[in-house]
Amino acid sequence: MKRILSICIIFIMIFSLSSCIFLRPIVPESITFDGQTYMKAFTAEFFPNDYPPGSADATEFRIGFKSYYHLTTTYFDSCVGYTVYGEPEIYFNANQYDEAIAYFENPENFNYFCLVGNIVDKTDHYVCSVPNMDPLMLDKLTDFILENGHTPFKSNSQKASSVPLIGDEWKDGEFYFYKATKSGDFLSIRDTLRIVDGRIVLLHYYDFDDETGDQKMIYVDLPDDLNEYFLSVLSDLNVKI
Numbered sequence: 001m002k003r004i005l006s007i008c009i010i011f012i013m014i015f016s017l018s019s020c021i022f023l024r025p026i027v028p029e030s031i032t033f034d035g036q037t038y039m040k041a042f043t044a045e046f047f048p049n050d051y052p053p054g055s056a057d058a059t060e061f062r063i064g065f066k067s068y069y070h071l072t073t074t075y076f077d078s079c080v081g082y083t084v085y086g087e088p089e090i091y092f093n094a095n096q097y098d099e100a101i102a103y104f105e106n107p108e109n110f111n112y113f114c115l116v117g118n119i120v121d122k123t124d125h126y127v128c129s130v131p132n133m134d135p136l137m138l139d140k141l142t143d144f145i146l147e148n149g150h151t152p153f154k155s156n157s158q159k160a161s162s163v164p165l166i167g168d169e170w171k172d173g174e175f176y177f178y179k180a181t182k183s184g185d186f187l188s189i190r191d192t193l194r195i196v197d198g199r200i201v202l203l204h205y206y207d208f209d210d211e212t213g214d215q216k217m218i219y220v221d222l223p224d225d226l227n228e229y230f231l232s233v234l235s236d237l238n239v240k241i
Contacts, residue, residue: 027089031079033061033070038079038091041101044146046186047088048080075183076100090186103181107135110179110188116239119176119190128237130177137229138179138188141222145191148220150204173241174203177230193230194219195241200227 030039048071050057058069058080068081068091077093078100092100103109112133117125176190192203194217201219209216222230234241 027081027083028063030094031063031068031081031091033068033079036077037094038077039094039097040089041092041097041104042088042090043083044087044189045142046090046104046188048074048078048090049180049185049187071185074185075181076103076185078185104186109182110135111182112138112179113177114233114237114239115176115178115190116241117172117174119174119192128239130233130237132236133177133179133233134229135179137226138177141177141226141230142189144222144226145189145202148202149191150218175234175239175241177233193222200230 027040027043030037032038048058057073058071060067060069062068066081068079071078071080076096076099079091081089081091083089112130112135114128114130115125116128119125173194174192176193178190179188180186193200194203195201196217196219200222202222204218204220207216207218208214221227
């Protein structure tokens with residue numbers, strides 16, 4: 001009996017290890033499409049604007065079991081794939097790679113925005129231009145989101161707090177800061193921000209309390225410097241959350 005139990009434990013450990021390996025995003029440094037080499041530039045920081053998989057402006061191709069999309073109308077010759085977490089992997093043609101990276105590193109090649117409302121429903125949100133955005137602060141916010149945002153299987157839920165929501169509160173109060181290339185091809189990552197007790201927080205998800213059944217919001221606090229800066233941006237825009 002002990003031998004059978006030991007074998008079962010070993011099998012579970014092997015299965016758990018293989019599952020973790022399977023779920024780990026595999027992002028190759030370069031890929032090949034139509035005889036051209038494309039080099040990885042970004043994972044998760046940017047995603048293509050108006051180029052959903054299967055769209056008329058994206059040609060699908062496969063490498064092994066994974067699909068990639070050649071974006072046929074972008075300013076730079078580019079491809080995109082997606083990790084198992086749904087994070088976009090952006091590749092640029094090797095012949096344009098250095099030029100593309102230099103373009104993305106220049107803050108003057110971006111326009112800056114704040115979206116207020118339901119990002120999914122275009123009839124229930126509006127977008128404000130933020131011409132005086134501090135690019136370094138937005139990059140710092142992006143880094144914080146990448147490090148602390150909620151993603152299945154790699155959540156930072158141990159850092160999260162929760163607050164109850166009353167009635168339909170969850171439908172209101174969401175906002176996002178992001179930038180878009182002036183070429184119109186790519187947007188920076190956008191994740192949901194809200195305000196709790198006068199502070200900006202990064203939303204993880206909405207849930208229900210196990211005991212009361214009431215709605216609640218799971219979130220992570222922004223650091224003080226990000227909180228103060230982006231509260232001032234909201235104030236300058238006269239945005240009421």
